[in-house]
Structures are given as C-alpha cells and as structure tokens.
Amino acid sequence: GENVEQHPSTLSVQEGDSAVIKCTYSDSASNYFPWYKQELGKRPQLIIDIRSNVGEKKDQRIAVTLNKTAKHFSLHITETQPEDSAVYFCAATLPGGYQKVTFGTGTKLQVIP
Amino acid sequence: SAVISQKPSRDICQRGTSLTIQCQVDSQVTMMFWYRQQPGQSLTLIATANQGSEATYESGFVIDKFPISRPNLTFSTLTVSNMSPEDSSIYLCSVDGDRVDEQYFGPGTRLTVT
Numbered sequence: 001g002e003n004v005e006q007h008p009s010t011l012s013v014q015e016g017d018s019a020v021i022k023c024t025y026s027d028s029a030s031n032y033f034p035w036y037k038q039e040l041g042k043r044p045q046l047i048i049d050i051r052s053n054v055g056e057k058k059d060q061r062i063a064v065t066l067n068k069t070a071k072h073f074s075l076h077i078t079e080t081q082p083e084d085s086a087v088y089f090c091a092a093t094l095p096g097g098y099q100k101v102t103f104g105t106g107t108k109l110q111v112i113p
Numbered sequence: 114s115a116v117i118s119q120k121p122s123r124d125i126c127q128r129g130t131s132l133t134i135q136c137q138v139d140s141q142v143t144m145m146f147w148y149r150q151q152p153g154q155s156l157t158l159i160a161t162a163n164q165g166s167e168a169t170y171e172s173g174f175v176i177d178k179f180p181i182s183r184p185n186l187t188f189s190t191l192t193v194s195n196m197s198p199e200d201s202s203i204y205l206c207s208v209d210g211d212r213v214d215e216q217y218f219g220p221g222t223r224l225t226v227t
Contacts, residue, residue: 001172032213032214034214034215034216036218042220043205043218043219043220043221044156044205044218045218046210046215046216046217049214049215051214089155089156093214099144099146099161099209099214099216100158101146101158101216102158103155103156103157104155105154105155106154106155
C-alpha cells in the first residue's frame, strides 16, 4: 500500500520567515495530495491541495509543489505569522471509488513572534 | 463545505464496554469516513462507509471491533467494542466535499478508556 513520509517532524521559524515541509510517497498511482492544518484540540482543516496533473499551486501565502517523477511534494508558507503555528499533515490519495487516503506523520510548526 | 457534528465530543469509558459515536452532516454526502488519531500521532483510516452498502475496512481494523452503520446520506455511527486502554484516541469522521477526493473532518470524539 501507499506510504507517506513527512519531514521535518518539528520546525521553528521566526515570524516573517518562510517554512517548508516536505513529503514523499511510494505509490506512483496516487493522484491527489491534500495538506491539512490541525491546531491544538481542533479538527484537521484542508488548507490546500494539488492534483497529479499540476506542478504547483498557490493560495495567498501558501503554495504546494509536486514532483511526480521523484514522488515528492512540498508545502511552502511565506511571511509566517504566529497563527500559522499548528501541526501540518500531508496526504496522498489513490484513485478509485473509496478515496484511500494515507497521511504523513505530521510537522509541528512553531512561529516565534 | 458541509457542517459536520459528532457526538459525544468526549467520553471516559471502562474497559470491556462499548461506545457508539455519531456523525451527522447538514447535507447529503456520498462517502463518509472514520479515522483514528492516537495522542500526538497522525490520522489512520479505519473504514469507508457508503450508504446502502457494507463498510470497507482498512488493514488492521475489523468489523467485530469497529462496527459501522450508514443508514442514510447524512448520518453514520462508529462503535468501538470491548474497549481496552489501547483504544484511547480521538475518533474523527470525515465526508467527501464538492470537489473530487476532497475530505472535510468533523470535530472528533476524544475517547479515554480506563
């Protein structure tokens, strides 16, 4: 089955700096890659996603890149703010009727004011 | 996106008992999913529940331990049976969104087994 590795497990940045979180997946058939943000005690929230026919997608301060050949995808957050502090999960989804989603292990991001 | 609620939000249960968690959505959805998130860990898919069919369980999860119902397009239940302390986790339901493959999560049920 699919395996998703995520790095780093923790990340501390100064407010205003950029943060990058990287994931790799094992199954080349995966075609949808969402990113979730989970604040302490809250539900995971979908913040951005990318499909396998796209190499990059941006939404304001966040962007995601995908390298299908290398089976890598990354989340980029620019101009970080304290409210960006949370645990971020990447995921890879296999096609088919049951939306089989495999999550990465999570990155705890701390933005230091 | 749909508004998703779960009941109970948290519970403390004794080992050997069972707990049924409810997931309610404010609009009809095709697919509902149940996840487990152990403390400080990632999310693991337990099963996928489509209305009118048996739930599809992931490796390591069995129907006898985690029976699921999906009586209609807005509601599902997950039962955690014969609980042990290892079942202490957050259990989350999710539903498919408007776009293909999107999933949105409910607020979760925090279960502690003593």
